Amino acid sequence: MRRSRPRVAHRHCPNGPWSIGPVGDARACRSGNMSVNSNRCKSDGRMKLIALSKFLWKDHGGVAGIEFALVAGALCVLLLNGIEVARYAYTMMQVQNAAQIGAQAAWKACDPTKELPATTKCAGLSTAITAAIKSTTLGDSVALQANSPSEAYYCLNSANALIPDGGLSFANKPTNCNTVPGAQAGQPGDYIKVDVIYPYQPLFLDFTVGRMFGGPITKTTFMRLL
DSSP: OOOOOOOOEEOOTTTSSSSEEEEEHHHHHHHHHHHHHHHHHHHHEEEEEHHHHHHHHHHOOHHHOOOOHHHHHHHHHHHHHHHHHHHHHHHHHHHHHHHHHHHHHHHSSSSHHHHSHHHHTTTHHHHHEEEEEESSSSSSGGGGOTTSSEEEEEEETTSSSSEEEEEEEEEGGOOGGGTTTTTTTOEEEEEEEEEEEEEOOOTTTTTGGGGSSSSEEEEEEEEEEE
């Protein structure tokens, strides 16, 4: 008895020419389909990447945010520097004010007709000056420097500046300033010198010009007692 041959059908594989195989048998095209699917996945991935790149290139939604962050950062740095400079200038004025108040306190506390030299005859001199220099907004942080207050005789030069540097001791007081080189003629004056110091500390040391202001602030004031 003659056996019938199985029916075959021409099938079109996606990756190649026609192939022949039993109906329902996909093995003939299986390897081709796998290659096609792999290539198709790679192609789709590249297309998606290109599309995403184009989208991001055209998207300007975050530009404003970046610009704001840069501008805000620069403004913050400028603001901190402005605060530091203003604070330092204010502190310098207060230290100078403390020195002036201290010298005025010496003039007020000591009787020029009885208690001169004040540094040796005025009993309340040190207490008056110390209380005065601490009366500013800086409070107890302001202090007298070593060997302050000091007292000496001075003369005036043609620019009305005190000479000589360091003054003239009481033992070497001249009867007239015309004997002092560069000085105007006249009686020498008894001056008290008050030196104060304040330990200034910047607020924003690492972010501003405050690092240039580090260190103590010192100021000096002269006051004529007689």
